[in-house]
Amino acid sequence: MTTAIRLGTRRSALAMSQSSMVARALEEKAGRPVELVEIVSEGDVSRASLSQLGGTGVFATRLREALLAGECDLLVHSLKDLPTAGAPGLLVAATPVRADARDVVLTRDGTPLAELPVGARVGTGSPRRIAQVRRANPGVQVHDLRGNVDSRMQRVRDGELDAIVLAAAGLSRLGSDIDLAMEFQDLGGWPTAAGQGALAVETRLDIDDDLLRAIRALDDPATRFAVTVERAVLAGVEAGCHAPVGIHADFAGDELRVSAVVYGEPGVEITAESAEVVAQEYIHAQGGGDGADAARRVVPRRASEIGTEVAGQLLDRGASDIVTPSTTT
CATH class of the missing domain: 3.40.190.10 (Periplasmic binding protein-like II)
Known part of the structure; x- marks a missing residue:
């Protein structure tokens, strides 16, 4: 009998829907059944506002604990709710094609x-x-x-x-x-949260190679590059994922365009933009073998550099006076 892959998920209707989408796609890639394992997080049971709960990672912490404890084999997160710092022992192995970010x-x-x-x-x-x-x-x-x-x-x-x-x-x-x-709302005038519209498929570093390859087959390189840029901006200004920061990066042909806004008191905004051709740098992350593994190291590094550059523009223009540093990003 083929052992089912266990996918941990929050029990909300949206989380279950997102996880089911990934589960069906993973079944095709892995040739194995995928079952959903419902996990209750603090954010699911508390009625306090996100800012009172701490915002960053409020939905992710319990799920990650379950993954590390072996209660499941992988997780599906809404990427915008995931802290920018990686969790020890875990990796985001795939970011599927992004949905509407508006x-x-x-x-x-x-x-x-x-x-x-x-x-x-x-x-x-x-x-x-x-x-x-x-x-x-x-x-x-x-x-x-x-x-x-x-x-x-x-x-x-x-x-x-x-x-x-x-x-x-x-x-x-x-x-x-x-x-x-x-x-x-148009993303040009109303940029959204870093990673909004994207999913993150997270697993353990010690997961077996066959399952890791199947998960990685769900990855969309353009989505991964864009959201890595956005999250690097957020990390660069030391803001949590629920800070008053709007960021959006996307591709127009070979050109990556980034816009970011830090919102202060009414009438106070700090903006930054970037545009550059990066197509050949992200597309080679597809496939397998040593070349693809090398690309997976290069691509996040270049995307992070772009995001850090945009964050630097925001900081130079006074973003640190608006954003309260987050200790949990």
Whole structure:
């Protein structure tokens, strides 16, 4: 009998959906069944805001403990929730093709965020999104938002809130019927969290070679390069993943374009941008053998260098006066 691969996951509907997607893809690559192992994290049981819980890593810590203890063979994370520092004994072996990285504002009647009346109630628990909402419409009231996607949307349906801000990728992966009006935010003016829309497939360093090869076959080099840049920016300004920092990197042909914003008090923003051709450096990470292994060492290093350069621009322009250093990134 073929032994099943155990994939650890949070039990939320979104986490289960994401993990199921990876499980089906891994079954094809590994030729073995994959079963989901539900793991409860502190972030799943506490109703406190993310900032009160500590933000960075609140969903990842318990899952990583389970992986190291041998309760499962791999994990699937929303990359934006993963601390930028690696965990001892573990590695992110794959970042599948990224989904839509944009944020979406949901309302009952389709009124754009910028046109909501003074006093309108907008729900979000993210310091970055709070800053972006107030930038778009200084007259609204921002309310903390926790819970699953359906319960968040219900607060708009019930009239408790006039709008909420969610990640487009989460809505897409859930496949829910959306009966609210959606206003997608342009990434140029509304950059999102580092790694938003991307998944991270994490396993142990001592995992068997066959399983590691199967997991690595799920990796998308362009996604990995872009999110490595974004996370290097976040690490470079010493900010946690829930800090008021918006970052987005993507490819236009062979050119990687990066934009980053650190949000301070209303009207205070620090921006940085970068653009360079890197196609030949990231594409060779595909395949197997010594060449691919060497590329896997080179690619993250170059991506990290680009991110560090962008972070340096932000710091030179005063980002450290805005961002509170994180001790858990």
